[in-house]
Amino acid sequence: MSRTFPSLKPSRRSFKLGTFPTRTYRSLAGTTVKRSFGNRPFGYELRLSFANITDAVLTEILDHYTDTSGGFTRFTLPSAIFAGMDATSRAYVQSPGGIRWEYTGPPQVESVYRGISTVSIDLAGEMNV
Amino acid sequence: MATEIRICQFFDLTTNNGRRHRYQNYFIAETRTYGGQSFSFAPFQADGALASLNGDNQQLRVLFPNLEVVVRLAEDGEGNRLSVLALTTAWLTGSGQIANTFTDYFIGTGAGFNEDTVELRFRSSMDSVGAGFPGRTFTSDNVGILPLNAELYLR
Numbered sequence: 001m002s003r004t005f006p007s008l009k010p011s012r013r014s015f016k017l018g019t020f021p022t023r024t025y026r027s028l029a030g031t032t033v034k035r036s037f038g039n040r041p042f043g044y045e046l047r048l049s050f051a052n053i054t055d056a057v058l059t060e061i062l063d064h065y066t067d068t069s070g071g072f073t074r075f076t077l078p079s080a081i082f083a084g085m086d087a088t089s090r091a092y093v094q095s096p097g098g099i100r101w102e103y104t105g106p107p108q109v110e111s112v113y114r115g116i117s118t119v120s121i122d123l124a125g126e127m128n129v
Numbered sequence: 130m131a132t133e134i135r136i137c138q139f140f141d142l143t144t145n146n147g148r149r150h151r152y153q154n155y156f157i158a159e160t161r162t163y164g165g166q167s168f169s170f171a172p173f174q175a176d177g178a179l180a181s182l183n184g185d186n187q188q189l190r191v192l193f194p195n196l197e198v199v200v201r202l203a204e205d206g207e208g209n210r211l212s213v214l215a216l217t218t219a220w221l222t223g224s225g226q227i228a229n230t231f232t233d234y235f236i237g238t239g240a241g242f243n244e245d246t247v248e249l250r251f252r253s254s255m256d257s258v259g260a261g262f263p264g265r266t267f268t269s270d271n272v273g274i275l276p277l278n279a280e281l282y283l284r
Contacts, residue, residue, distance in 0.1 A: 036135040039225060040157045098158060127157055129172055129196065 003067060005101070006060040007080040012049035015093050018042050018125065040097045044125030045104075048081065051118045058109065058117050065107055065121075074100030074128065099125040135221035138175055139163050140191065142237075142249075143213045144206030156225070163217065163227065171199070175216060187253040189216070189235050192246050199247045203240040209249045211277055212237035236278040252278045 018041030025033045050057070068075055082090045101123045108120045137155030144150070152171035153161050160169045177189040191214075193199040206212040214235040220228045235251035242248075254277075269275055 031132075033132045033134065036133065036155075038155055038157050039159075129158075129170070129194070 007078040010048040011051040016045040018044040046123040071103035139217040141215040189251040209237035209240040
């Protein structure tokens with residue numbers, strides 16, 4: 001099992017709740033039938049930015065990306081990631097329904113100054129079987 | 130106008146060594162009780178002809194992700210040969226309660242593997258009714274050894 005994401009407070013954070021597994025069938029007359037395939041949402045999205053971090057912190061993030069095989073292994077997120085949200089709001093996004101997070105792409109690193117960088121990461125929250 | 134339907138399938142497989150494997154594919158990470166039995170969650174899908182007027186020789190394919198438990202299930206039944214599947218399709222209410230169910234029975238004919246899925250193949254069991262009702266039934270008294278599926282050869 002991979003280690004938890006480093007306990008860091010992001011400088012920017014945005015997320016999108018998951019969608020429910022449904023499919024809509026539309027007839028030629030325009031009527032629709034919707035079928036539900038499951039009772040829980042999937043495909044949560046979370047984008048985090050860590051501005052002006054030191055190389056030591058940058059290394060922590062890059063190490064975590066490598067340790068989780070770059071999106072192959074899922075992991076949990078610490079509460080620090082959701083700093084500023086109350087517990088009720090955090091429950092909607094931190095681990096709703098037992099989802100685990102994975103990288104959807106490699107971290108994007110922008111060098112700001114010597115030893116200082118800004119990192120953006122995109123995560124997807126998916127359900128384990 | 131929109132109609133919303135929620136369908137859960139209950140997969141009850143008896144392998145030829147007598148072991149039972151019960152799964153459902155709607156209530157994620159939950160165990161549901163149906164018919165007095167517990168069905169744990171597994172992300173399978175069933176496709177193929179499930180019913181016809183004659184009811185015989187229908188082919189059904191059940192796809193599972195290539196999980197260890199599923200590989201074990203297939204190996205446990207010697208590659209899904211001659212296992213018995215009771216597949217129940219259940220219509221659910223908005224609150225997740227079962228409203229209506231239909232159950233079909235199938236006989237395992239084999240399994241297939243690839244790098245990410247396990248495919249269990251079935252044919253319908255010998256339960257054809259046809260035009261005459263009640264249907265005539267083969268018994269060991271009138272045909273001898275009973276066939277296990279609808280593949281009959283008249284010679």
